[in-house]
């Protein structure tokens with residue numbers, strides 16, 4: 677496990693034990709961090725579980741996760757794996773860290789006023805794709821509010837794009853969200869979505 681380049685701004689770690697024997701360092705974190713800790717004894721992310729593959733018991737290391745996803749969900753003979761080098765290893769961590777710093781560590785901490793029952797909400801569906809500058813602020817705000825969410829990836833070439841168009845009857849555009857907690861219905865425009873999430877899920 678590599679140390680996260682982004683340091684926590686939370687309170688200092690507090691020692692705790694799990695199972696009465698092994699000492700773990702318990703850090704006070706928001707959102708689902710406690711659930712992850714109870715389940716695995718760790719608080720590092722990413723952590724992957726795959727309900728499509730019950731044999732896979734859970735995975736922490738980002739490189740292992742990428743390998744697992746490529747092995748399980750791609751035809752590795754159909755492309756040159758070396759071409760993925762910018763997405764992997766030190767280069768990927770370095771460039772991702774630059775992006776995170778440029779975004780002011782958005783999404784790293786729970787925002788003031790976030791409702792304490794946010795983690796109990798039904799997952800909000802977000803249609804988007806990772807590199808979209810309009811999707812990013814929405815996902816950051818979901819993290820800052822501690823809201824569970826499901827991302828439907830709509831990268832170019834994905835059939836999810838046609839599904840979104842069919843659902844909305846409008847020209848393709850992301851981000852869009854659907855919030856089953858309020859029944860507001862699917863809607864677009866990143867600034868409207870961020871405003872909606874903030875006003876609905878803060879006190």
Ligand SMILES: N[C@@H](CCC(=O)N[C@@H](CS)C(=O)NCC(=O)O)C(=O)O
Pocket residue numbers: 808809810811848849850851864865866867
């Ligand atoms: N004003 C919109 C702009 C949304 C937008 O332009 N989204 C781009 C993604 S960055 C998009 O959906 N482009 C169409 C495409 O990817 O085919 C917002 O703030 O949400």
